[in-house]
Amino acid sequence: MSDYTPIPTVPNPLSAQQLAWYEQACARIDARRLQKLLFAVTDIHSPTGLARAASEFMVGHLGKVGFNSRYMPMTETSGNVFAERRGSGGGAAVMLYSPIDTHLELDEEERQWTGSKDEADMRPRAQIVDDWVYGLGASNPKAMVATLTEIATALVESGVPLMGDLLLGMGDGGMPVDISARQHSGMSNGVLHLLNRGAAADFAVVMKPWNWVYHEEPGMGWFKLRVHGTLGYAGVPRGTPGFRSSVVPAADVIQELEKWIVEYAERNTSGVVAPHGWISGIRSGNPERPAFPSAITEIFFDVRISPRTSPADVKAQFAAFVADLQRRRPDLVLDWEMYGSVPGGTTDEANWIVQSAKRGWEFIEGRPHGKPDLLGGQTDGAALRRYGVPTVRIGWPWPAQGATEPVAEGLGGMGATYIPDLLPCARKIMYVLIDTLTRKREEMGL
Structure with missing residues (x-):
């Protein structure tokens, strides 16, 4: 058992102006647009080391919604997404980050050991059923890709004046695998490539399943x-x-x-x-x-x-x-x-980005954050922290309940997303962006 006791959330409520900006930005979050993007990116098969098509698609999409975006190739078949929307100056750079590759390929060889019976979440093609999106990786990682993009798009559309820079990073190689046939893609090689090639941020936000705020990961x-x-x-x-x-x-x-x-x-x-x-x-x-x-x-x-x-x-x-x-x-x-x-990675729980995320979580949930469920899942957040980027992880309830289609046992949920589950998390992350990108660097200890 862990003897961890969370430090109290530091009160620092949004000003009246910031709160107005927050509501203005949240009003632009569009669930149907999010679902449409999630379907599109899920429908592009992108196993680890083969995410080029999905990454290039997201580079094009982010360019259309107001970002300076570029594709950062690693190999012939693999590359990352990096997008930037600069503020007026004097603020912090915040990166919203997600991997973009899926944990499986689901070719015939893999089906022999995965036990796949063609469940809705184990198909390398997307399917929409009412408020659901199904398909390999539709929840993890594609729901993160789509939700972070929707948050960023809504913020740009809202016209909120930002001091800081809003960055988006999406890396191939984020799955806990080592694909030797593709230059050993996996084990966070994509995010390390991003960080070594100009994706410099003061803070990072990682979206990942479970409805808590985490300041560290294994x-x-x-x-x-x-x-x-x-x-x-x-x-x-x-x-x-x-x-x-x-x-x-x-x-x-x-x-x-x-x-x-x-x-x-x-x-x-x-x-x-x-x-x-x-x-x-x-x-x-x-x-x-x-x-x-x-x-x-x-x-x-x-x-x-x-x-x-x-x-x-x-x-x-x-x-x-x-x-x-x-x-x-x-x-x-x-x-x-x-x-x-x-290695695992940790961010000081008193760091601005962690405290801001907890304030956003409590603002939406209407209760103190308290002690989260203990965490065993590994993400690229550990690499971000090890490279000196204070990082917070924010999530949503997982796995989604009440699936309308058959989903696989064990990891059932990796490819099944209920869109309404994502929206509270989107509003929590929007809180962090308004709280952070509309302040001077000195206010956040930078």
Whole structure:
């Protein structure tokens, strides 16, 4: 359990003029326009490393609604969106950020392990049903792309005089994947590309599921644990000298590992982060040669990493687990490696952007923010924070309830969006923009 106690929200209500501007801007938020854009961007298939078409579409759209926008290529098939609307000067630069790539491709090979049965949220094409939009990534990340764009569009249309600069960033490579065939796209490579190429902001706002304000997020660690045996043959009896299965002992290792992951999460929970983890898969043998038991069974898994725990420390914790397991089970032959890591990131809870977001949340919800549900989901927000950009995460209720079409179990909701769920979050983010972009830098401690 976390001993986290939130600091009280610092009172700093909008002035009468700011409140008038806020209402003026919110009045321009158009749910139908948001839905239409969400349908359009969801209908452009954009798995990690293949988001060029979706990014170029958003660059064109943002140019039409009043932004200086440009496409920032990373490879032939991958690139980012960066758009800017400059204020009169003397204010802060605030970036609204979202990834634009989807976590799956859903080609025939992927359907073999995802269990997809062509549910509405697992199709790489969009569908509108009443107030719903369905399709791969329609909720995460495309709903964020569309909502942040609608907020920015409404603010521009409202004519509110801004001192600060409004930026929008949309990055490919935001999913927690590593696509080796596409120059290892994923693991926040897009947002890092943006930040290294001129997307400089004083503050950032990340929209992501769950109806809370978060000032920090976890990183992640990827591990492979190998159980060694010998190559075998199905025709020999058990007890044959020299043969040692790698597959059967792996079942015991999996149970031990599952117990360790649960204990790891409990031991490393702190702040608003509960660093959960799951065994993701097992790989062993050759299905074309089932008569020959494999000499190696490989178990791979992801554990999340608290902002107060380094990837190296997590690596050491896992090394201690393996050493202890070997002592208790000298019959096991094990080796392991950490093959991926992303550190967590945190922003001072007293920072202007976090406090502004909490004031906006409380303004809409009509109640104190309090202690949020503990967080295990990783986003590009951690990278923004590590690069020195104070960042806040604001969300909406997820998954959406009452879907009109069949959606997948487990991750059901990643591709199902109920438009009315997005609107309170849009108004909370608009509050942050009015609160921040209509002030001088000195008022925010810059």
